[in-house]
Amino acid sequence: MTGRVLFSSQCAFPFFPAFRTVSSSASRLTKSVRFRHSLASFSNCNSHVHSGEDKTTQKDPFVITTPLYYVNAPPHMGSAYTTIAADAIARFQRLLGKKVIFITGTDEHGEKIATAAAAHGCSPSEHCDAVSESYRLLWKDLDVAYDKFIRTTDPIHERIVREFYEKVLSRGDIYRADYEGLYCVNCEEYKDEKELLENNCCPVHLKPCVLRKEDNYFFALSKYHKSLEEVFSQNPNFIQPSFRSNEVQGWINSGLRDFSISRASVEWGIPVPNDKKQTVYVWFDALLGYISALLDGKQEPTLENAISLGWPASLHLIGKDILRFHAVYWPAMLMSAGLNLPKMVFGHGFLTKDGMKMGKSLGNTLEPKDLVNRFGSDAVRYFFLREVEFGNDGDYSEERFINTVNGHLANTIGNLLNRTLGLMKKNCNSTVAVDSAIAAEANVFKETVGELVEKARAHYENLSLSSACECILEIANAGNLYMDKHSPWSLFKKGGASSESAAKDLVIILEAVRIISVALSPVAPQLCLRIHSQLGYSEDTFEALTWEDTRWGGLKAGQIMAQPKPVFERIELKHDGEDESGSIGKVEKEKKKIERQMVAET
C-alpha cells in the first residue's frame, strides 16, 4: 500500500533478508518453472514464533482452503481452477487416510459488492445470496467435495471478526490515523505508485486508481517485521512455489507499512467494534473466514472453539494476485492475536486469455459451466490440472482441450480398458481367470506400474498435479504397448497354453487399469468411478478406496467384469473429422488407428 499516514509516527520501513531462490525450467502451456516442496516434509512454521502453542500431531486434520471468492460477479474458470486443484489435493489426502477439512466459501463485504448489487437493482444481501449460491452450484457441477462453505455475512463469522479485532486492539496493534493514497476498488487495496501503470492504472484490473483520504484504524504491520523475517528464514517452504518467496521478499525489501483495516465510507461491512461509523476492511474480515469456517454450529462461536477444531491450516491455496495478503498481512495479524500460522501458502499462476489474467473485473472470462455442459466435469478437471503446470500461468485453447482429453482419457485410458474387456468377454466369459498377483509373477510391466505409481504419489505430495497425471497416463501407455506386444487376440486363436497365457495378459492389463482408477481418482473422480464399475466393483467400494489400493494384486480370480462400454465418450470434432482450422486433427488420426486396431483384434 502507498500513500501517507497522516499524524502518525508508527510507520516503519524494515528490510528483510534474502529468500531462497528458484530451480530449473520445463515447458508446457507457457513458460514453466519446476519446483520441489512437500506437504509431508514441511516443518511447522510456528515452532519459533509461538513455541508452546503448537500442538500439531499426526492426528491433526489436513486443513486445506481456497480463497473465499468475492461475490462481485459469478464464478469463472479462474475461480474454478483453484477449487478443482484444492479438491484434487483434498481427495489425495483422503486416499492417504487423513481426516481432511476442505474449506471454501464467499467473501461478501465491501464497496465493490455494494456497487454490484446496486447495478443489479437489489440489496447487497440479496445479491450475495444469489452469487454465493452460484458458486455452490458450480462446485457441485465440478464434483468438488468441500467440507465447509463459509460466507463472510454469516453472523458466526461476524462474532469471530469482532473477537479477533478486540484481541489485536488489546495488544496495542490498532491505532487511528488519517490516510491518503491511491486506491484500486477492484483490488480493494491502496496501491504503491511505483507498481501502477500509466495514468495510475492498476496493473491487474487496468483501471485508474482513485485518490482517497480517510480517517481510518490501522494495523501496526511494521511492528511484526522481525517476526515475519524469522518465519521466512526458518521456514523456506512457507511460501510456495519457492520463486514466489522471492516476490514476497521484494515487497518486504521495499518496506513494510502499517495498513488501514477500516473504512469510513463503506457501509456494507462488519462494524468496527468500538466505532460504529466505520466498517472492518474487507481483507481483515475475509481472511478470518478460514478460522470461522472451522466452527460446526455445536459450540459457542469463539476463536478458542474454532481453533480447537483444526487450526492452523495445512495449506492455503490461492492465486498469485492475493499473495501479499496471505504471505505478509495474514501471518502478522495471526501473530498479533497470538495464533499459529498456516503451514504453507501456495500461490498458483493465472489462467490467461490473450496473455491477460482472466478475471471478473476485466470480464474476459471462460465459463466453466459451459465447459462442463459440453464436455463433462472430468474433462474440465483433467485438462486444467494436467495441462497447466501448477504454479505457472496457462492459456486455454479449445482445440488443445479437445485433443488432450480425447487423446488421454478416451484413446489412451478408455480404449485400453474397452479393448481388454472386449477380448475378455469374447474369450473368458468376462471373468478374471487368475489372481492378478499370480498372473504377474516376475513380470516387468508390473514393476513399471509400481514405479510409476510411486512417482505419482510423490508428485501429488509435492503438489505437482500435472506430473502426477503424466505418470498415471504413462501406465496406460505402457498397458497399450504391452497389449500390442503380446497380441492376446492371436494367442486365443491358437488355443491351449497360448489361450491361458492370453487370459493372464488380460488380467495383467486390467489390474493396471484398476490401479489407474485409484491413482487418477483425485483428478477425474467420475471417470474413475466408471472404470471401477466396468471392472465389476460396486460404487460403495469406490468410496472406501485408499492409496494402498494402488498396490498390485487387487483383481482376484472369479471377478466378473461389466459389459464393455466406453468410460469416456470421445468429443467429436466439427465437420466429419476436421477441427475448426479445417485440418484433420491428431486425435482423429488416432481414432482411425483405433478403429483399425479393433478390426484386427476381432
Ligand SMILES: Nc1ncnc2c1ncn2[C@@H]1O[C@H](COP(=O)(O)OP(=O)(O)OP(=O)(O)O)[C@@H](O)[C@H]1O
Ligand atoms: N485467471 C485466474 N487464474 C487462476 N486463478 C484465478 C483467476 N482468476 C481468479 N482466480 C482465483 O480466484 C482468486 C481471486 O478471487 P476473486 O473472487 O477476487 O476473483 P477475480 O476474478 O480475480 O476477481 P477480479 O477480476 O474482480 O479481481 C484468485 O486468487 C485465484 O485463486
